Amino acid sequence: MSTILVTGGAGFIGANFVYLQLEKHPEDRIVCIDKLTYAGNLHTLDKAMQSPNFRFEKIDICDREAVFAIFKEERPDIVVNFAAESHVDRSIENPGVFLQTNIVGTQVLMDASREYKVKRYHQVSTDEVYGDLPLDRPDLLFTETTPLKTSSPYSSSKAGADLLVNAYHRTFGLPTTISRCSNNYGPYQFPEKLIPLMIANALANKPLPVYGEGLNVRDWLYVEDHCKAIDLIIRQGKVGEVYNIGGHNEMRNIDIVKIIIKALGKSEDLITYVADRKGHDMRYAIDPTKIHNELGWLPETMFAEGIQKTIAWYLSNKDWWEKIVSGEYVHYFEKMYGERLKKSQK
Ligand code: NAD
Numbered sequence: 001m002s003t004i005l006v007t008g009g010a011g012f013i014g015a016n017f018v019y020l021q022l023e024k025h026p027e028d029r030i031v032c033i034d035k036l037t038y039a040g041n042l043h044t045l046d047k048a049m050q051s052p053n054f055r056f057e058k059i060d061i062c063d064r065e066a067v068f069a070i071f072k073e074e075r076p077d078i079v080v081n082f083a084a085e086s087h088v089d090r091s092i093e094n095p096g097v098f099l100q101t102n103i104v105g106t107q108v109l110m111d112a113s114r115e116y117k118v119k120r121y122h123q124v125s126t127d128e129v130y131g132d133l134p135l136d137r138p139d140l141l142f143t144e145t146t147p148l149k150t151s152s153p154y155s156s157s158k159a160g161a162d163l164l165v166n167a168y169h170r171t172f173g174l175p176t177t178i179s180r181c182s183n184n185y186g187p188y189q190f191p192e193k194l195i196p197l198m199i200a201n202a203l204a205n206k207p208l209p210v211y212g213e214g215l216n217v218r219d220w221l222y223v224e225d226h227c228k229a230i231d232l233i234i235r236q237g238k239v240g241e242v243y244n245i246g247g248h249n250e251m252r253n254i255d256i257v258k259i260i261i262k263a264l265g266k267s268e269d270l271i272t273y274v275a276d277r278k279g280h281d282m283r284y285a286i287d288p289t290k291i292h293n294e295l296g297w298l299p300e301t302m303f304a305e306g307i308q309k310t311i312a313w314y315l316s317n318k319d320w321w322e323k324i325v326s327g328e329y330v331h332y333f334e335k336m337y338g339e340r341l342k343k344s345q346k
Pocket residue numbers: 007008009010011012013014033034035036037038039040041059060061062081082083084085086087101105124125126127158180181182183184185189190
């Protein structure tokens with residue numbers, strides 16, 4: 001029996017990971033800490049709260065005293081750090097909080113992991129640390145040795161954290177692993193990200209704001225496959241290593257939007273091209289050979305199936321996301337999209 005401390009478990013991927021652990025490893029105890037920022041939703045963990053093996057505490061990972069106290073009490077064997085500011089557009093508006101949570105928070109967690117001698121510290125990172133790839137070179141993919149070359153304050157803060165993780169491994173011998181995954185989609189994703197935003201807007205017959213010409217390419221992975229990969233890495237992955245996670249599923253944004261429109265029986269007239277994101281990465285593409293060869297991981301849910309499951313989830317869990325899109329999010333949407341939508345309609 002192990003105790004796994006999961007940070008950011010009230011967010012999208014962290015919550016999916018909590019549910020996977022409770023199902024796959026019922027013998028383990030899960031301690032979840034989360035600051036409950038705008039992106040964290042305690043209702044997402046309602047079912048987990050019913051399990052005697054699950055504990056939740058509202059803690060900011062930058063709060064050294066609170067973090068050390070929970071480590072002292074729970075003595076986790078494994079730490080999995082999902083907690084982060086995760087939205088590129090917000091990082092362009094306000095970089096400071098990204099540096100604080102994503103870098104300083106990671107340092108606090110690793111200091112506590114050293115002090116309380118955790119057996120594994122796992123950092124959940126992103127393919128965005130590698131920068132972007134050109135559209136006309138489909139042969140190029142990110143491998144674990146691709147140099148870090150970031151574009152946004154978000155990706156820079158994640159790369160900074162990765163470098164710090166490697167430093168704690170080499171300098172202090174902290175038993176670390178890092179995973180760098182491509183874009184995730186699935187249940188519980190906050191509707192500021194492409195797929196849930198397009199689903200929510202299409203259902204409300206609102207404009208679907210596509211940045212630039214919609215030709216940017218992302219490599220989409222169903223969230224459960226990401227969580228299964230992390231589960232393998234923390235139990236069988238080699239200490240000190242980085243593992244890329246991705247399912248060879250490159251798609252253009254515009255094609256994703258059209259799939260959603262078709263699935264919901266809406267009109268393509270809803271598509272509204274808006275001003276491009278500053279510094280917008282063109283293409284991400286992961287080479288997952290290492291995790292496949294070393295740990296036998298392969299994605300199980302293909303995009304055609306995963307997107308239908310995701311749309312079905314948003315249709316049958318309207319109470320989960322309608323509360324979000326009617327609250328503080330209204331101001332966020334107006335601030336991020338108001339001008340862009342007005343300009344595009346001129
Ligand atoms: P999310 O924004 O949905 O959730 C982040 C969670 O972290 C929220 O519950 C939030 O309350 C919590 N949090 C934020 N600041 C905190 C702090 N200071 N202390 C404690 N908790 C805090 O993000 P996500 O999409 O679930 O991403 C999780 C991780 O996976 C992130 O590290 C992200 O960089 C990485 N990642 C995400 C994707 C993706 O497509 N979403 C892809 C690759 C990697």
